[in-house]
Structures are given as C-alpha cells and as structure tokens.
Amino acid sequence: AQKVTQAQTEISVVEKxxxxxxxxxxxxxxxxxxxxxxxxxxxxLVFLIRRxxxxxxxxxxxxxxxxxxxxxxxxxxTITASQVVDSAVYFCALTGYGSGYALxxxxxxxxxVTP
Amino acid sequence: DVKVTQSSRYxxxxxxxxxxxxxxxxxxHENMFWYxxxxxxxxxxxxxxxxxxxxxxxxxxxxxxxxxxxxxRFSLILESASTNQTSMYLCASSLLGGTAQPQHFGDGTRxxxx
Numbered sequence: 001a002q003k004v005t006q007a008q009t010e011i012s013v014v015e016k017x018x019x020x021x022x023x024x025x026x027x028x029x030x031x032x033x034x035x036x037x038x039x040x041x042x043x044x045l046v047f048l049i050r051r052x053x054x055x056x057x058x059x060x061x062x063x064x065x066x067x068x069x070x071x072x073x074x075x076x077x078t079i080t081a082s083q084v085v086d087s088a089v090y091f092c093a094l095t096g097y098g099s100g101y102a103l104x105x106x107x108x109x110x111x112x113v114t115p
Numbered sequence: 116d117v118k119v120t121q122s123s124r125y126x127x128x129x130x131x132x133x134x135x136x137x138x139x140x141x142x143x144h145e146n147m148f149w150y151x152x153x154x155x156x157x158x159x160x161x162x163x164x165x166x167x168x169x170x171x172x173x174x175x176x177x178x179x180x181x182x183x184x185x186x187x188r189f190s191l192i193l194e195s196a197s198t199n200q201t202s203m204y205l206c207a208s209s210l211l212g213g214t215a216q217p218q219h220f221g222d223g224t225r226x227x228x229x
Contacts, residue, residue: 033215045205045220052215091157101215102148102173103207107157 002027004094006106013082013113021077021109023092029053032096034068034075035103040088051075082113118142119221121206127227134193136224138206145211147189148218149173149181152203164189165211196228 003026013019025034036048049059051068059066063080079086089110093103122137140147148163150173160173162181170181178200182190189208193200203225207218 035217037220042222043203044222045207047217047219050215050217095215101146101209102160102163102171103158103218104160105150105158107155 002029002032002094002096002099002104004092004104004106006090006092006109008109009107010110010112013111015083015113015115016081018078018080019082019111019113021079021090021092021111023075023077023106025073025075025092025094027094027096027098029096029098032094033101035093035095036066036075036077037091037093038088039091039108045091048077079111082111084113084115087111087113119206119208119219121204121221121224123224124222125225125227127229128193128196129229130196130198132193132196134196134226134228136191136193136204136206136226138189138191138208138221139187140189140208140219141187142208142219143186144208144219145186146209146216146218147183148207148209149179149189149191150205150207151175152205152223158205161191198228200226201228202226 005024032053034051038046065078067076089108091108092106118141149161150158152158164183180192206221209218210216
C-alpha cells in the first residue's frame with residue numbers, strides 16, 4: 001500500500017519569507033515516482049515536478065526547490081522569497097507500478113502568502 | 116499544451132438521478148483518471164482506464180461506474196446520485212509507459228446533489 005502524509009494543513013507566511021512544505025511517503029515499490037502539484041484558487045491542478053526513486057538529486061527551478069531523501073522517505077518542497085501568487089494548495093503525490101501509475105495524493109497543504 | 120476538458124464546471128442534480136460527467140483530452144493519452152476532491156481528504160481515485168473499454172477500480176469506486184468507448188473520452192457515471200456524492204470531481208490524463216508520466220488535469224466539476 002502507498003501513503004503520502006502532508007502533516008502541515010495550513011501555512012501562513014508574509015511575502016518574501018522562505019517556506020518549506022513537508023511530504024513523507026510510504027511504499028513497498030522499489031521503483032516509484034513522486035510528484036508535486038499546485039492548486040491555485042481557480043481550481044485546476046498544475047504539475048510542478050516529478051522525481052523517480054533512483055534520482056536523489058535535489059532540483060531547483062527558479063524560486064522553487066525540492067529535497068528528496070530516501071533515507072527519511074521525504075520529498076520536501078521549498079519556496080524561496082515567497083510571493084502572493086504562491087498562495088495555493090500544494091499536493092504531494094506518489095505512484096508506482098503496483099498502483100497502475102494512479103496517483104496517491106496527500107491531503108494537501110494550504111499556503112497563504114500575505115503582502 | 117495538453118487540454119483536458121470537463122463538460123461542466125458546476126452541476127446541480129437531485130437525489131436518485133443518473134448523472135454523467137464527461138471528460139475529453141486532446142493529446143492521444145492512453146491513461147485517463149477520475150478523482151474526487153473533498154476538504155480535508157485530498158484527492159481520491161475513483162476509477163482509471165489505460166485503454167479503450169478497459170477500466171480499473173480506484174480507492175472509492177462504490178456508487179460510480181465509468182465508460183471509455185473512445186480513447187479521448189472518459190465518462191464518470193453516478194448510477195443513482197446521493198447527497199454524499201456532492202464533491203469536486205477531477206479528470207486527468209497521461210501517457211502510458213514504463214515510467215509514470217505526469218497527469219494533466221481538467222478544471223474540475225463541482226457537483227451538488229440535492
């Protein structure tokens with residue numbers, strides 16, 4: 001069985017602060033994939049990143065960075081110098097061959113960035 | 116860009132009605148998925164399909180069925196709608212492959228059952 005835990009339900013920061021969203025996962029698959037999606041107030045889910053279980057390199061994309069650590073089963077997401085437009089619900093998700101590549105989502109973290 | 120289109124953004128139906136939610140994708144994706152999203156529960160998989168006429172149950176298939184007669188279209192059917200099926204429904208599609216391809220989502224259908 002696969003499980004994703006996003007322990008932070010809501011986070012509120014002031015613009016320009018850095019913020020880290022936590023994601024912890026459980027899986028028995030040896031090959032698996034982790035994702036982050038953003039859901040802004042308009043409702044559509046936007047794909048941010050995919051990581052496979054064999055690639056533990058951290059990734060940076062502009063103000064976004066991701067820290068994947070197999071040893072702690074975590075895939076954390078950091079936004080540097082947050083902006084109001086970053087306000088959204090962020091979902092971490094996990095999939096693998098055993099689930100037919102259907103995504104198992106965490107419950108999401110609602111991020112509010114205030115001016 | 117991939118476009119996943121859900122037929123309705125908002126829908127209001129009555130208890131006991133048969134409800135159809137339609138989803139169409141334009142990128143020739145093999146995989147299609149239906150999720151429901153509820154506050155505090157995140158997204159939960161209802162059904163998915165990896166080919167025409169093929170379907171697999173997700174985590175919460177009870178009270179739902181699906182139809183995939185054409186590759187681009189995946190329909191979710193509420194056989195006899197109940198109030199506990201009031202929710203946001205999200206359709207997604209992705210390429211089939213040996214690796215997990217990113218899923219692309221539609222805008223969602225907010226369904227209210229009265």
